Amino acid sequence: MSIRLPSLSPDPDAPFPPGQSALRHPDGLLAMGGDLAPQRLLNAYRAGIFPWYSDDQPILWWCPDPRTVFRSDGVRLSSRFRRWLRRCDWVVRADTAFDEVIAACATTPRAGQHGTWITGAMIEAYRELHRLGYAHSIEVFDAGRLVGGLYGVSIGRMFFGESMFSARSGGSKVALSALAHRVREWGWPLLDAQVENDHLLSLGAESWPRSRFLEAVSRLTAEPDAAGSWSGRFGALRAAELAPARS
Template sequence: MRRPAFLSPDPDSPFPPADAALRQPDGLLAVGGDLSPQRLLNAYRHGIFPWYSEGQPILWWTPDPRMVFRTEGVRLSSRFRRELRRSTWQIGADTAFGSVIKACAGTPRPGQDGTWITDDMRAAYLELHRLGHAHSVEVFDVDPSGESRLVGGIYGVAIGRMFFGESMYSGESGGSKVALAALAFRLREWGWPLIDAQVENPHLSSLGAESWPRSAFLENIDLLTGLPEAPGNWSQRFGIIEAAALAEVRSD
């Protein structure tokens, strides 16, 4: 019986090739190692991400097929667009990373009991955020007095011109969809063509995610992660997007 590889304690040690991943459970490639910035960035560059529960060792995955959004392909229903036209929500980036990842930690992942964002995971991505590699997109409900309340968000890792989505959440209905649509809109403007969505599920498919063979995904990210983009905070670069404006953005 094939078993996943055990990683060396050296954070710079290489991962096994993707075709060494198990078929059952799909995509399990390796066990162990750590969540240091160099290990995490190396993993994402090779289409690998950590996903495990409290009490488990660190598990590293590269599923086949892979769920991927084209940034011009995020779909919002006609009904949801009508609702957005009346929305007072505003979307920014990297102003509340800690709050977004905390909220995502309370959102169950399909097929897994309890949270998969452990305290160690949160600490690791907060460090990546501090270093300018991890980013959040936040959706705020802004009242007439100017007070704002976080109602949705998404976070992930950016390398080159590739964004690897990790998790999203809705504090109010539609919050995560607005965060995703705003992220895709801005990345499309910047010339970033793809968002990694990791594992297949019907909700992502309904929003336009596509199921790609792992080989095609890896070929694309090998190119995109090598393109020059400096890490750093996205708050000013991303700016503010009015949710109502997203109602007029059409997918291709």
């Protein structure tokens, strides 16, 4: 059976179809076409929509149901990992190595996955969002060497995670924990993780009905929080600070 999808207008400011109209199979597929212009991407995230496609496909736009999210106070680390963290001398920063992080997310091998959805066009689009102060990288360093990280998009008081990687065991966990730690301090309640997998669930991710997620996104992206670099705002966070004194 063929799938008929709405095609987006060439105008990057043209509205998206409502997220609630996305297909059930495949879950969340909403529209196709358009481009990755900054304004279109920002409009997509404000509507709870994200691009996800391969090089041999047109641009595909998604709004799955349910939606995978982290509460900023809900990232869970095992007792063993927290004990290790308390002895860890890694340091976490933001927006000091965006290009390196997105390249690592695109090229790091993943179990059961061949190739990458982070195409050259996607990399350039998110680099432009980074230059505009909307896309951010969280970077984990060991003696100056990048050992893990993640990147995503922030609008208002909402962070939309896109991808993360580990060059050393635990690198992505530290990046996620540090992000949650900082945005919780800033009063941001929620992180979007898009689609669930066992790894995210083991770290405390929750599955929300799409309607609940879209309501939260509409509210949080409308709240004031200026775009711009996070390098000074985030500062340097020692990984050991992410482990409570008692566990």
